Amino acid sequence: MSVLRRTLDVQAPLALRLALALGLLTLLLVLSFVVTMAFGAVDVPLGVTASIVAQRLGLPIGAAASDVHWSVISHVRLPRALTAALVGAALALAGATMQGVFRNPLADPGIIGVSAGGALGAVIAIHFGLRSLHYLATPALAFLGALGAVMLVYLLAAARGVDPLMTMILAGVAVQAFIGAVISAALTLTADVNAMREIVFWLTGSLGARSWTHVQLILPFIVIGSLLLLCFGRDLNLMALGEDTARSMGVDVRRVRLIMLTLAALITAVAVAVSGIIGFVGLVVPHMVRLVVGPDHRLVLPTSLLTGAVLLTWADFGSRLLLRPQELRVGLITAFFGAPFFLYLLYRQRRAGTIL
Amino acid sequence: MSAPPDTRRSAGAALSAEDVSYAVGLARLLEDVSLEVRGGSLLGLIGPNGAGKTTLLKCLSRLLAPDAGQVRLDGRDLSRQSPQEIARRIALLPQSATLDFAFTCLEVVLMGRNPHLGRFQAEGARDRAIARQSLAETGTEEFAARVITELSAGERQRVLLARALTQQPRLLLLDEPTAGLDVQHQLQVFGLIRGLVRQGLAAIAVVHDLNLAARYCDRLALLHRGKAHARGTVADVLTPENLAHVFNVEATVAHDPALGAPRVTVLAPLDGGVESGGGTPAGAETPGGQAPDR
Numbered sequence: 001m002s003v004l005r006r007t008l009d010v011q012a013p014l015a016l017r018l019a020l021a022l023g024l025l026t027l028l029l030v031l032s033f034v035v036t037m038a039f040g041a042v043d044v045p046l047g048v049t050a051s052i053v054a055q056r057l058g059l060p061i062g063a064a065a066s067d068v069h070w071s072v073i074s075h076v077r078l079p080r081a082l083t084a085a086l087v088g089a090a091l092a093l094a095g096a097t098m099q100g101v102f103r104n105p106l107a108d109p110g111i112i113g114v115s116a117g118g119a120l121g122a123v124i125a126i127h128f129g130l131r132s133l134h135y136l137a138t139p140a141l142a143f144l145g146a147l148g149a150v151m152l153v154y155l156l157a158a159a160r161g162v163d164p165l166m167t168m169i170l171a172g173v174a175v176q177a178f179i180g181a182v183i184s185a186a187l188t189l190t191a192d193v194n195a196m197r198e199i200v201f202w203l204t205g206s207l208g209a210r211s212w213t214h215v216q217l218i219l220p221f222i223v224i225g226s227l228l229l230l231c232f233g234r235d236l237n238l239m240a241l242g243e244d245t246a247r248s249m250g251v252d253v254r255r256v257r258l259i260m261l262t263l264a265a266l267i268t269a270v271a272v273a274v275s276g277i278i279g280f281v282g283l284v285v286p287h288m289v290r291l292v293v294g295p296d297h298r299l300v301l302p303t304s305l306l307t308g309a310v311l312l313t314w315a316d317f318g319s320r321l322l323l324r325p326q327e328l329r330v331g332l333i334t335a336f337f338g339a340p341f342f343l344y345l346l347y348r349q350r351r352a353g354t355i356l
Numbered sequence: 357m358s359a360p361p362d363t364r365r366s367a368g369a370a371l372s373a374e375d376v377s378y379a380v381g382l383a384r385l386l387e388d389v390s391l392e393v394r395g396g397s398l399l400g401l402i403g404p405n406g407a408g409k410t411t412l413l414k415c416l417s418r419l420l421a422p423d424a425g426q427v428r429l430d431g432r433d434l435s436r437q438s439p440q441e442i443a444r445r446i447a448l449l450p451q452s453a454t455l456d457f458a459f460t461c462l463e464v465v466l467m468g469r470n471p472h473l474g475r476f477q478a479e480g481a482r483d484r485a486i487a488r489q490s491l492a493e494t495g496t497e498e499f500a501a502r503v504i505t506e507l508s509a510g511e512r513q514r515v516l517l518a519r520a521l522t523q524q525p526r527l528l529l530l531d532e533p534t535a536g537l538d539v540q541h542q543l544q545v546f547g548l549i550r551g552l553v554r555q556g557l558a559a560i561a562v563v564h565d566l567n568l569a570a571r572y573c574d575r576l577a578l579l580h581r582g583k584a585h586a587r588g589t590v591a592d593v594l595t596p597e598n599l600a601h602v603f604n605v606e607a608t609v610a611h612d613p614a615l616g617a618p619r620v621t622v623l624a625p626l627d628g629g630v631e632s633g634g635g636t637p638a639g640a641e642t643p644g645g646q647a648p649d650r
Binding site for chain 2: 013014015103104105231234237238240241242244245247248249250251252290294295296298
């Protein structure tokens, strides 16, 4: 443990701390994958689960599995777990980015209206019955809604020049309130009870019945968006010293901000499109991560990404197993555990004397 | 053992600004301001609130692009250089650096290496040595592992100065480096800056306190409504006439043998304005009521 502490210590070289943190988290993610996939309506032995995953990913190791086990893991649980990991990674990385760019510990991916816009898109798809035309109509409209809301917030913020960051937060609040009203109206006007249920469900996020199509849809966006975001860790550090100081050290602050917010909005929009609204991951994970690795964004961004993946994998596991055979919404799980945990973090940090 | 990394600082650079103007909408914040500073010299920018001191400093560091005029560093036009290139030679210590994340002082100081690093390059042994040296020069080594948000204002300002020095600049721009500091820390920070200038660095500082400016600056530029009202040696610039014209106060300037520098004593605000400079102030209310006591 003391070796671990010393390596993660701020004085140690960055590359070493990064390698250790990422190595541990990757190991944890792989283990979480196998363990969470083994349990469910049908329990599959851990070894069999691991070999099916390996074979599915093209590594010919382990014994052949029975057809039932193969199809449960390969067609149901693996795509679902991958979706959970991708969504968790995207939300946590977007949260860490937002907190860094806005220099505000309470920022999360929803702050600039992404989630609300996604919700509006989904509600439109459900309300007008578009989902019966194509099963991807809801995610597609959710994605468009999320991007549309972000663009609206941008335009509002760009129109007023003084403090674009504060304007964006306020515009985000306004857009969210407006969209909330529209959704309430849609709920009131919907006569179809099933559609109503579906809207309410969508608003609390779920990863149920996610297929390989979903994985293929979101994988390229989230991987590329995340990799690009990870390039800006040092800029984010410098921006923590204030815009003038950062610019005087050669950072093009406005451009970096625009690029980072766009990428964060993009990966959030993609995540929201397939999962609905899953709260608290983007808010809580960066705080957890900073407690361990410190404030350096070159560490915070990649470790948030992996921690988010691990966390949502387990949250989804909880949603499947807590009330088995009934399934809870994963958004309920993250809020139920995330909110008290966030309060605990606040309490701890207050006592330590720093906010972050 | 390899040789210790080379952490020497290069000599100061000469900066010259010619007829710099800057406007926001109809407000002409700077009009045809010219000035120059050389290595080994500290130029003080003085003037009342809103005279354009901070705007000028931002134009000199290229945070703002002047509407007209040129800023040259060692003869090279800054407008033709990338922000990164400029940052390798000019460091800026802005007035209010807000700190939101719990970085340690060493981390903050190391950030000064940014202009010298590639995008994916981490700080190496030489960068760390330079950061350590900057901490030593500002007397803040003991804070290296401390979180910067926990320091007092005076300590924090010295660490932020160390951050600027880690850029290994040839010109240092300081915006009211002692704002909000108590007397002891004011002298400490200016003593540090003076020491750096003595070693050859060029520096320009916005100074609010006229007596600090008189004591520590080699030359002064007095700004008034966006224009350079007076430039030159401390004695040339700090005259009762200039102070009356620009600050609208009645003041005396005397040589202080203890400091070896001029000392400004502000007696009273002038009501009438510019022309009445030197006249008897109406309602002679001396600030603090004890102006002539030192």
